[in-house]
Amino acid sequence: MNATNRHSAPAPHPVARTATGMGKGGAVLDGSGRESEGEGEIGARKSDHLDIALQPSLPGSRADTGFDRVRFEHVALPELDLDAIDLSTRFLGRAMRAPILISSMTGGPERAGAINARLAEATEHLGLALAVGSQRIALEGRGSGGLGADLRRRAPHVPLLANIGGAQLAAGWGVREARRAVEMIEADALIVHLNPLQEAVQTGGDRNWAGVLGAIEALAREAGFPIVVKEVGAGLSATVARRLVEAGVHAIDVAGAGGTSWAAIEAERSADPRVRGSALLFSDWGIPTADAIAEVRAACPQAFVIGSGGVRHGLDAARAIRLGADLVGQAGASLAAADVSTERVVAHFAGVVEELRIACFCTGSADLEALRTARLRPAEAPARS
Ligand SMILES: Cc1cc2nc3c(=O)[nH]c(=O)nc-3n(C[C@H](O)[C@H](O)[C@H](O)COP(=O)(O)O)c2cc1C
Numbered sequence: 001m002n003a004t005n006r007h008s009a010p011a012p013h014p015v016a017r018t019a020t021g022m023g024k025g026g027a028v029l030d031g032s033g034r035e036s037e038g039e040g041e042i043g044a045r046k047s048d049h050l051d052i053a054l055q056p057s058l059p060g061s062r063a064d065t066g067f068d069r070v071r072f073e074h075v076a077l078p079e080l081d082l083d084a085i086d087l088s089t090r091f092l093g094r095a096m097r098a099p100i101l102i103s104s105m106t107g108g109p110e111r112a113g114a115i116n117a118r119l120a121e122a123t124e125h126l127g128l129a130l131a132v133g134s135q136r137i138a139l140e141g142r143g144s145g146g147l148g149a150d151l152r153r154r155a156p157h158v159p160l161l162a163n164i165g166g167a168q169l170a171a172g173w174g175v176r177e178a179r180r181a182v183e184m185i186e187a188d189a190l191i192v193h194l195n196p197l198q199e200a201v202q203t204g205g206d207r208n209w210a211g212v213l214g215a216i217e218a219l220a221r222e223a224g225f226p227i228v229v230k231e232v233g234a235g236l237s238a239t240v241a242r243r244l245v246e247a248g249v250h251a252i253d254v255a256g257a258g259g260t261s262w263a264a265i266e267a268e269r270s271a272d273p274r275v276r277g278s279a280l281l282f283s284d285w286g287i288p289t290a291d292a293i294a295e296v297r298a299a300c301p302q303a304f305v306i307g308s309g310g311v312r313h314g315l316d317a318a319r320a321i322r323l324g325a326d327l328v329g330q331a332g333a334s335l336a337a338a339d340v341s342t343e344r345v346v347a348h349f350a351g352v353v354e355e356l357r358i359a360c361f362c363t364g365s366a367d368l369e370a371l372r373t374a375r376l377r378p379a380e381a382p383a384r385s
Contacts, residue, residue, distance in 0.1 A: 046106050050115075052268045053260060053335055061283045065258030065310035066290030070319040073375035075364035085360045086367040087353065091304075091327060092159040092188040092226060092250075097127030098353045099321065099368060102345075103255070103308050103331035104163050104191060104230075105338070106133040113146030115338045120154035122345035126353065129159035129327065131191055131228075135181045136168060152186035161228060162187035166194045167206035169215035175222050182225055189226040189250060192216055197234050197286075198262035201279040203272065213247060220248030231255035233262055233309055235287030238299035251304035253329055254296055257286025259310025260332040290323055297324025314355020318363075321356075321371050 087098040102119050106112045116132060123130040138147045152160060162181040164173065169192065178190050194212070199205030220227045229244050230236075230253030236244075241252050267279035287295075289309035296305055307325030310332075311317060317328040330352070337344035360366070363374035 047111055048269055049106060049265060050111065050335070050339070052265050053332055054339060056264065056268060058264060058268055058280075060264040061257070061259075061261030063257040063261065063284040063286060063310075064288055065256065065316070066288035067258075067310070067312075067316045067319045069379060070290060070322065071377040072318070072322070072359065072363045073377050074362055078361050078364045080361060080364065080366055082357065082361045085357050085365070087357060087360070089327070089368060091129055092161075094129075094157065094159045094188065095127070096129055096159065096327075098356065099325075099327045100126075100317065100349060100352060100356075101129040101131060101159075101161075101253075101306060101308070101327050101329040102334060102349070103253070103329035104131040104133045104161075104193065105331055105335060111339075113144065115335075116146035116151060117154055118338050118342040118345050119334075120151050120160075121342040122349060123158045124155040125342075125346050126349050127158065128349060129161070130155060131161035131329070132163050132185060132187075134163050134165055134193065135184060136165060138184060139164070139177055139180055147185055149184075149186060159189070160185060160187045161189050161191050163191045163193060165206075166192050166196075166212040166216070166229075167199060167209065169219070170206070170209055170212050174215065175219060178219055178223050182223075187225075189228050190219070190223065191228045191230055191253070192219070193230050193232055194236075195232045195262060197282060198232065198266060201263050201275070201282055202266045203270065203275055213243060216244065216249065217247040220250075226250030228253060228306070230306070231286075231309070233257060233260045234285055235289065235292040235309065236296060237287055237292070238295040241296040241303065241305075242299050245300050245303050251306060251326075252296060252300070253306035253308055254287075254289060254292035255329070256289030256292035256309035257284070258289050259308075261286075290319065293320055293323040293325050314352040314357070315359050317352060317356045318359030318371060321368060322374055322376070324372075 089096050089099045119130055132147055135147050138144045164181050182190050196209050227249045228251040229249050232255055235256035236254045244252055261283045263279045264283035267276045270276045293307040304326050306327045306329050307320030308329030311328055311330045312333055320328045334348055337348040360371050365371040365374050
């Protein structure tokens with residue numbers, strides 16, 4: 001399928017209840033100008049996003065993370081005890097049992113409240129880290145989505161990250177709102193998410209992104225807690241990462257292409273054929289996650305880098321770490337479990353951690369430091385002689 005015929009816009013997703021007559025804004029991530037929307041309407045829209053992310057009716061993005069190009073050299077003599085492999089690390093001053101971040105997911109409707117509670121309990125049980133979804137609605141007092149002090153009580157020992165949008169910074173939010181977001185959930189740091197593509201392809205999205213870098217710089221200088229900046233599935237380039245490090249951010253989450261595609265999700269939501277066609281055109285857009293991690297690590301050798309975007313399992317996590325990530329984030333692939341129960345989330349991430357452990361074992365890596373220098377197979381198959 002090429003870009004031209006992807007322009008022909010199929011019918012909207014059957015669950016896209018709010019897709020018609022949508023006023024300004026339409027993002028599960030932040031958007032602006034929704035003062036006229038009621039909480040129920042916003043909740044329904046966010047629920048649409050969850051439904052589409054769980055069960056897309058369109059093929060979605062064909063973008064490739066690039067992870068499958070990374071092949072470890074197998075070590076048949078690991079000389080290690082599989083169960084003694086040390087996956088522990090530290091983030092935001094807290095100990096973690098494995099280098100996995102459950103990446104930001106929606107924080108609006110009641111259903112999201114239950115999802116956030118399950119994610120928090122599983123994070124605590126496994127010793128991982130948790131980032132919540134956008135707190136814009138909660139900060140505006142239009143429903144908490146489980147984003148209150150209760151969340152911290154479910155996960156008292158883990159790195160917990162609050163979340164606001166770069167678009168809100170461009171629209172005038174600053175240290176006051178950032179502080180409220182962090183205090184609301186007793187977070188250790190604040191994520192600022194950058195989603196310009198999603199905003200650009202939706203009806204009524206935020207179009208003015210001028211001044212976001214300056215606002216991030218001011219936050220990093222004045223907030224008094226660490227600032228983490230992330231994309232949401234289109235990737236951060238080396239150039240952007242360098243600017244963010246110079247602006248004083250504590251960590252960078254590349255959130256590259258190959259996993260959840262917000263252009264594809266917005267295409268499914270829209271009932272307007274022109275909007276759908278344009279959104280679909282950009283559904284493969286972005287920097288493949290594997291490339292983004294390697295390029296950001298090379299450009300910013302001292303930065304704390306989170307590798308995310310299309311991470312499917314623990315082998316992808318191992319690849320991300322080998323390419324230069326300090327932590328590995330996953331959102332979309334864990335959503336189905338999060339929609340069911342805490343036990344399912346625990347089982348899902350326990351599997352991811354076990355796969356990461358096996359990758360360490362079979363590369364002879366006793367810990368994450370060793371995994372970072374594990375030998376890789378050459379990218380190309382050897383020529384036959
Ligand atoms: C249902 C859903 C809701 C999301 N909501 C947010 C959000 O509110 N804020 C944010 O920064 N990222 C949000 N994201 C983006 C993820 O945190 C992540 O960056 C992106 O989905 C890429 O990772 P993945 O390919 O593992 O899903 C959301 C993702 C999903 C699947």
